Amino acid sequence: MDIKSAILQLSSIAQEARLKIFRLLVQAGQEGLPAGNIGETLQIPASTLSFHLKELSHAGLINSRQVSRFIYYSANYDAMNGLLAYLTENCCAGAKDCAPSPTCKPK
């Protein structure tokens, strides 16, 4: 994971509508939800929703698959875990020994 990808992924969830979408998809499990369902639940117009889904897809945080006329979107857990791992490693947070001591040094 490089810094560009990390920023792309962070940007994609650093927005209220998208964070809510992602959260909803996480809750929905790997089966995911059709776009229309997401829009209805979160009260987001179709074109706006499509824009946000594209952002999340582009960042790799969600996947999609077509099921008849519906397009199911689902959370990409691996990608999210990768992002958290990047932040934990690169930004040191999460490491207890990193907080107050100088133990945490440049990698």
Add this chain to the structure above:
Amino acid sequence: MDIKSAILQLSSIAQEARLKIFRLLVQAGQEGLPAGNIGETLQIPASTLSFHLKELSHAGLINSRQVSRFIYYSANYDAMNGLLAYLTENCCAGAKDCAPSPTCKPK
């Protein structure tokens, strides 16, 4: 941690200059670094740097303290850990059992 705060913090690191600043401060340890030092290291003009530092401060991800003529900025590890905890809990990532199984359900 509410969604607004999470987004404020995510937005503040979802930007190349700011993610680099935060990373640098994490590496610097709790002593932190004076603004000028950060700007020189990352090649960022003073006014631009000040803008980014304000964003990070506003989000609560960094702290500052004045030491004579210098203002030292340092990473707020607790805030970052809080953000990661929020993402882990709310967005499920990080939980192994969340990945492929339907074990992970709405909280």
Add this chain to the structure above:
DNA sequence: TCTATATTTCCATAAATATAGAAATATAGT
């Protein structure tokens, strides 16, 4: 108080992002 250094604020501008209606596209049932 004068001067040097550190940093911020002000300001204008540029660039990126978000919103949503309307039209286009895709899929499937009749």
Add this chain to the structure above:
DNA sequence: ACTATATTTCTATATTTATGGAAATATAGA
């Protein structure tokens, strides 16, 4: 082929965010 439904793309507009020079502010040494 026609119709209904689902979603996306197109388009315009509004809003937010980023950039950096110039001026202002703050601190401290001579």
